[in-house]
Amino acid sequence: MKLRSRHAFVLSVFALGLLACGCGNSDSMGLFPTGPEGDLSRITTCNEKLSSAHSGRPSDEDCIEYAFSRRVLRLKHINTAFNCCPEIEAGVTVRADTIFIGEHESMGGCHCLCLYDLEYEIRGLKPGTYRVIVAQEYLIETDEPLEFTIDLKASPSGVYCVQRDHYPWGS
Numbered sequence: 001m002k003l004r005s006r007h008a009f010v011l012s013v014f015a016l017g018l019l020a021c022g023c024g025n026s027d028s029m030g031l032f033p034t035g036p037e038g039d040l041s042r043i044t045t046c047n048e049k050l051s052s053a054h055s056g057r058p059s060d061e062d063c064i065e066y067a068f069s070r071r072v073l074r075l076k077h078i079n080t081a082f083n084c085c086p087e088i089e090a091g092v093t094v095r096a097d098t099i100f101i102g103e104h105e106s107m108g109g110c111h112c113l114c115l116y117d118l119e120y121e122i123r124g125l126k127p128g129t130y131r132v133i134v135a136q137e138y139l140i141e142t143d144e145p146l147e148f149t150i151d152l153k154a155s156p157s158g159v160y161c162v163q164r165d166h167y168p169w170g171s
């Protein structure tokens with residue numbers, strides 16, 4: 001999948017996640033959400049070659065670290081790629097047993113890419129097994145998607161990584 005179609009895919013997955021979460025996720029009056037809610041809580045500055053110093057992960061790994069406690073799931077996306085001068089938009093939706101994370105760059109003003117760490121928090125999540133799907137930019141056709149299953153009852157914390165062998169990872 002070329003970058004342009006990957007970009008369309010990222011937006012599609014994010015939109016589908018938002019649409020899926022819009023149904024049946026509020027009280028009878030529609031005023032107060034009753035299901036899990038998630039959002040982006042932190043973005044680091046460009047990791048450059050300091051990634052391993054910040055997170056303990058080499059720059060050729062694209063990872064999600066997770067920790068679950070008291071119905072709150074904290075996710076840290078380590079080494080996600082964006083423009084060096086980005087306007088990052090990201091969001092989380094939860095529908096049934098699937099957690100969608102959509103990461104998008106609305107504007108990139110520089111002629112370079114950087115690795116960033118994005119942190120998310122999902123509140124009101126029940127212990128259980130979930131499929132995590134991360135839609136991100138700058139992947140190429142041969143890249144393994146960042147998708148995995150977590151069992152929060154059996155392993156309330158852990159990490160999942162995929163190798164990346166092209167710019168900006170590992171460079």
